[in-house]
Amino acid sequence: MAFSAQATDVGVVGLFPGKAVLVINGAAPKTYSVGDKIDANVRLTSVTGSTATVDVKGKPQIIGIGEYVSRSAPGISASVTLKVNGAGHFVAQSQVNRGTIKMLVDTGATVIAIPAADAIRLGINYQQGQTITMSTANGPALAYRVRLDTVKVGDIELRQVDAVVMESGLSFALLGMSFLNRTEMRREGDMMVLTKRF
Known part of the structure; x- marks a missing residue:
């Protein structure tokens, strides 16, 4: 596959203290240290146990291990x-809202769903939201309907995204259809490509 000079595909395949093993434009994996330039517009700026942060033309981009960001x-x-x-x-x-969170892609979820503990960490004042009852595997659960200022996955940033915050019955945040239906989803083997539609 040919890649244009203006775009760089970055994949994270390994993380170590101060270093990340990255796949750039489909090439063989290569180890970069924090501070290294990946290409003219991209620099590795920090590494944690589960993510690498790259700076793309002055904008930080967090990439989880096993993720590929175009x-x-x-x-x-x-x-x-x-x-x-x-x-x-x-x-x-x-x-x-500028805080980081891992979300499980769930096409069966109508909206983004976030556990209360994560909502508090992200500074979401969810208790001012409208209270609703959600059906869960363990029966009905109280939830709060909120609207998130921004949700960003890879290069896709959406504003004013509907979500619910649940105080029980949810152990992992779900990336639901309030985000996904504003993207085009394409499954390619063990990869899923999301492309922003609007």
Whole structure:
């Protein structure tokens, strides 16, 4: 596959203290240290136990291990490529209102769903939201309907995204259809490509 000079595809395949093993534009994995330039527009700025942060033209981008993020060229719709994990799920390292959270891609969820503990950590004042009752595997559960200022996955950033915060019955945040229906989803083997539609 040919890649334009304006776009860089970055995948994270390994993480070590101060270093990340990255796949750039489909090439063989290569180890980069924090501070290294990946190309003219991209630099590795930090590494944690589960993510690498790259700076793309001055904008920080957090990429989870096993994720592939396409650096969209100008004029091309923003997209992200997620790799299926060992449990057969797609997990997206996301940013909600500028805070980081992992979300399980769930096409069966009507909206983004966030456990209360994560909502508190992200500074979401969910108890001011409308209270609703949600059906869960363990029966009905109280939830709060909220609207998130920004949700970002890879290069895709959406504003004013509907979500619910649940105080019980949810152990992992779900990336539901209030985000996904604003993207085009394409499954390619063990990869899922999300491309921003509007």
